Amino acid sequence: MSRICKYYLYCLFVLLGTSCHHARYIQQHTASLYTVDTTAGKEQQYVQMLQPYRKTMDSIMNVPIGIADTILYKAQPEGTLGDFMADALLQAAQLQDSHVEAAILNYGGIRLPYIASGVITVGKIYELMPFDNQLTVIEIPGDTLIRFCDYMALAKGWPVSGISFAIKDKKAINILVNGRAIDAGKVYKIATNDYLANGGDYCSFLTQLKRSTTSLLIRDVCIDYVKDLAKQGKHLHPYIDKRVYNAE
């Protein structure tokens, strides 16, 4: 082998070798952003890969359960999606225990930005509430419930039903439960989900309280609420009724 040939082999070895790394330095960077739509087309192999999953899924999820005659949306301090979920939760809880006075859910638990008006399917409620959270009733002393309302005010408003308050300086004021001013000395039965009852969303103040967890899923509660309306020939039509509002 000639010397030149050996030299080139040596160079190649050095270039390919990982032990020898020539440092590189960032000189410039630019950023760009794409909206993912069908401008670049669709890759059919993904459509095919999903097909068997979709077939089973559609048979379960594309089942209509009722009709919304308005767009439902996620918003703070109050939105119609949150109102719907909290109303459904309170109704289901009161069927189990008539002493339940109100329902509270976490804003982060609303997993869709909106539900369009028109036919609502099972799948849409799965998207709204994908978690297998269960209806839980907690017995909350009035003073702790005031603290809970302050926490919701700090978080800019959560979905509630049977409770109303105004948000002022990141605190809850004018708190009403079941239409009456909150009593710090009374114990209230409040419906929520097991996620919050177990201290989720930093609600550690709930974990030590007396509770009863049902096997009812929040998702099924929402599905049944829409189905019940449909049976009565009614549409889903929540509206903003100033349950939670920013004080002037």
Add this chain to the structure above:
Amino acid sequence: MLNRRSFIKHTALGSGLLLAGGFPFDSLAGERITKLTILHTNDVHSRLDPFPMDGGKYQGQGGVAARAALVSKIRAEEENVLLLDAGDIFQGTPYFNLYKGEPEIRAMSMMGYDACTMGNHDFDAGVEGFAKQLPHANFPVLVANYEFTGTELEHKTQPYTVVKKAGIKIGIMGLGIELQGLVSPSSFGNTKYNDPLPVAKQVSEMLVKDKKCDMVICLSHLGYKYDGNKICDMDIAKETEYINLIIGGHTHTFLDAPVSVINKAGRETIVNQVGWAGVRLGRLDYIFSSKKDANLTSAQSVIINK
């Protein structure tokens, strides 16, 4: 920037020094110029299909088939592409309720993701549920501040990976959010969470000093920023010295342009996040040189196809 790019292209064609195997080209001055394209997603939340055409804000957007087509188009145009995800792959459509993440991970493997980190919702089927889908993943799961000792995920994730693209050494690490208070304890089980800041400092420094990485990317599911003092991407950017780019998630923040932060060492750290549901794909193009005389310009942001 455009002038610089055309200069680079011109040199490449003119000198004919472009070597096989993705080696960079040399300019006449002996300077090696290489371009790295980083594509990223976060909080895709099981959105395998596009949003339905129901008049909503994101109607027709997202979906793996369209994302794959876009990624393929970019791969055809660019030689050195990294595709990364910042967590919360799971949960949000009935696909997850029925199939527990299998089609999500399969689609990411098909698309050629280089790495991802774990989000809080990736625990929604339990530690064992995530572990169960890993045989479908052909990319590493990076998370440096969770310890999975004694769980189903033990030895199945790694704190970082080092990728070499066209002679550039890229260290990629992952950071996960505090699980207590956010994820049901029955889901995260014996997973131990460590403070992300000291971990980020230690791992990023090691990637630069010991592993000789030219660039450090942090995939983070900590969240962009908060009203309170909860640790976030902006804190990690400001308080560390060796991270060049943070690809974030969790807060579903739609940044129209990445945010440039001066870090603890007085250098630039970029923070980016592209909302959620896979309706956007983020892109950053980095130009590397073999010469240190970095005349680093600030990020230029171009909104494409918006």
